[in-house]
Amino acid sequence: MSVAYVDAIREAQDHLLREDPRVFLYGQDISHFGGAFKATKGLAEAYPGRVLDSPISEDSMIGMAVGAALEGMRPIVEMQFADFSSIAFNQIVNQAGTHFYRTGVPVPLTVRLPSGGTPGSGPFHSQSMEAIYSHYPGLVVVTPATVADAYHMLIQAVSVDDPVIYCEHKFLYRWLKSSGIEGDGLPLGAARITRPGKHATIVTYSAMVHEAVRAADRMQEEGGWEIEVVDLRTVKPLDMDTVLASVARTGRLLALGEAFPWGGVTAEVVSRVSSEGFHLLDAPPKRFNSRDTPVPYHPKLWAAHRPTPETICLAMRELLSY
Amino acid sequence: MLEARQLETKLASLYKAGKIVGGVYLGKGQEAVSASLGGCLEWGRDIFAPLIRDQGGRSAFGEPIIDCTRTYLGSAEGPMRGRDGNIHRGRPTSGLPAMISHLGASVSVVSGMLLARRIKGELDGVVGATSIGDGGTSTGAFHEGLNAAAVEKLPLVVAVANNQFAYSTPNERQFACDDLLDRARGYGVEGHDVDGTDFLACLRTMAEAVDRARQGRGPQMVVARLLRLSGHGEHDDASYVPETVRSGPYGRDCMDIAAAQMVESGYADETEIESWREAVTDEVQRALATAQREPDPNPWDERWEARSTNLLTVTDP
Incomplete structure (x- = not known):
């Protein structure tokens, strides 16, 4: 049996709807149409009244989820694209994110963000929003990179009492397949050593885990370098x-990271390693992100906008030659 | 209404005396609208998401006034424990969500609470209500929320207090339709117009709107015409309100009208109204004294954690 990343997301939601009466799904085109990426295909028929089409109203989608969470439900909201969650920004960071601290009452909701670039998707269907939401207190932000993580981390996200931003990568939807969804039992907040090594560490997440592993394989072939790849997962x-x-x-x-270079997850990692583990470093820590422009439409421009195995190897050679 | 007016008058004095940090936002002149809405709702069954001028509605719905004094005075014993202040308070698991400052955001929250009750099979006879002002109806959140509630045909009542000014901005710089009530038709919801200074008219209109929502006729939008008889907050002298408007029909004080209506209808005489006044004055004094005696939050004991969960304990259920 071969399971694609997007199928794992669908299976996780099927499992959640079956096992937990508090779970319902809310989002654009997700009921009988099955969602823009078919992540909810067949679920409306299997769970009548619990897979609901929303108007094109991202702000009210999250407001509704907050209200439902207050009433004991576990809503999962599908944003059609992560990019459109900018319309829901206020409800996510100010309503959901502040709620537990202000009132002592947690709001368990999960927002699925179809994230990241694919060829031809252009500036408004390609964004990576994880850094924006990570900046705000009160939110959990997860970025599964494997089929098993896509499944287990969604189930775990829904079990968490806090709002979880679940960033699923569109490039992995169909391309990434696995023989099954069996996981390795890691808890939600734990990173994983995806590929062990000893000469340098690449800390990354989401689709870039796979590009990092490719780059590490090349470095191994090229010069016997053993590069460790850490998948942050959360x-x-x-x-x-x-x-x-x-x-x-x-x-x-x-x-x-695939996100824009100013600030963000990679800056946070470098900053923390520099201050908490300066003594561990033999070379200045490096960051590598996409370019500081909107994500371009044309596949050739897009491929040069994001880190690729070739450009990651360039960065690695610099790091190793210090 | 009496309790709200007395309480807020005291809060304004405390603010001017420097005893309250941050802002004080009064519902002066809007008590009839707010209290008549809150009075039509039942604590423990219905939902009410108040906004900044809803002390009347909060009291009528059943929020204990100690929640108000504790939150304004920053008591560690209050529902917000000093983490948020003034009108940003609630009892979210008792049908009283705590507002954020972003206008219109509560419309969808109440709708989500109602949607949850529907999915759980607990919506029968329940109404959810929220308040907003003329300015708040210009937000995207208001539009998205009311539209989504209408699509789901939820038993939602939105009370719009058109108090003529959003902070300092008059109606003509806020919207271009003839009347905010026109918007109800656009959303496919039933609209109700009322003179917000007329207490009995407010009671009748709110009762009608709440009943219709309870009967399953979908969202109801009430537009009450009135004037805010204070500044936006107590820091604001409202000098932008022209004298002609102040002395016009919207400038009437709903408290005076309510008292006259009580007497005229034979519901109460002046002596009884005075005794109510004395009773709420005592209650307000007690709530303020209690909150003033209570400890401030202690930064050293504060749990500086915005999440409730340690994620390293979260594995597959």
Whole structure:
């Protein structure tokens, strides 16, 4: 059996709807149409009245989810694209994010953000929003990179009492397949050593995990370099224990991400390693992100906008030559 | 209404005396609208998401006034424990959500609470209500929320207090339709117009709107015409309100009208009204004294954590 990343997301929602009467799904085109990416295909028929089409109203979608969570439900909201969650920004960061601290009452809701670039998607269907939401207190931000994580982390996200921003990568939807969804039992907030190594550490997340592994394989073939790849899995909160332990082994850090370069997850990783693990470093820590422009439409421009195995290798050679 | 007016008059004095930090936002002149809405709702069954001029509605719905004094005075014993202040308070698991400052945001929250009750099969006979002003109807959140509630045909009542000014901005710089009530038709919801200074008219209109929502006729929008008889907050002298408007029909004080209506209808005489006044004055004094005696929040004991969960304990259920 072969399971694609998007199928794992669908299966997780099927499981949640079956097992937990508090769960319902709300989003644009998600009921009988099955969602823009078919992540909810067939669920409206299987669970009548619990998979609801929303108007094109991202703000009210999250407001509704907050209200439902207050009444004991576990809503999962599908944003059609992560980019459109900017319309829901206020409800996410000010309504949901502040709620537990202000009132002592948590709002358990999960927002699914179809994130990241694919060829031809252009500036408004390609964005990575994890850094924006991580900046605000009160939210959990997860970025699954594997089929098993897509499944288990969605189930775990819904079990959490806090609002969870679940960033699923569109590039992985159909391209990433696995023989099954069996996981390795990691808790939600733990990073994973995806590929062990000893000469340098790449800390990354989401689709860039796969690009990092490709780059690491090339570096191995090219010069026998053994590059460790750490998949953060959850970017808020950060699993610094795993990151620092890896840097302690290798002495060199590249923080890699697909998001825009100003600030963000990679800046946070470099900043924390520099202040908490400066003594572990044998070289200045590096960051590598997409370029500081909107995500371009044309596949050739897009491929040069985001980090690729080739450009990651360039960064790695610089890091290793210090 | 009496309790709200007395309480808010005291809060204004405390603010001017420097005893309250931050803002004080009064519902002066809007008590009839707010209290008549809150009075039509039942604590424990219905939902009410008040906005900044809803002390009347909060009291009528059943929020204890100690919640108000504790939150304004920053008591660690209050529902917000000093983490949020003034009108940003609630009892979210008792049908009283705590507002955020972003206008219109509560419309969808109440709708989500109602939607949840529907999914759980607990919506029968329930109404959810929220308040907003003329300025708040210009927000995207208001539009999205009311539209979504209408699509779901939820038993939602939105009370719009058109108090002529959003902070300092008059109606003509806020919207271009003839009347805010026109918007109800656009959303496909039933609209109700009322003179917000007329207590009995407010009671009748709110009762009608709440009943219709309870009967399953979908969202109801009530537009009450009135004037805010204070500044936006107590820091604001409202000098932008022209004298002609102040002395016009919207400038009437709903408290005076309500008292006259009580007497005229034979519901109460002047002596009884005076005794109510004395009773609420005592209650307000007690609530303020209690909150003033209570400890401030202690930064050293504060749990500086905005999430309730330690994620490293979260594995598959």
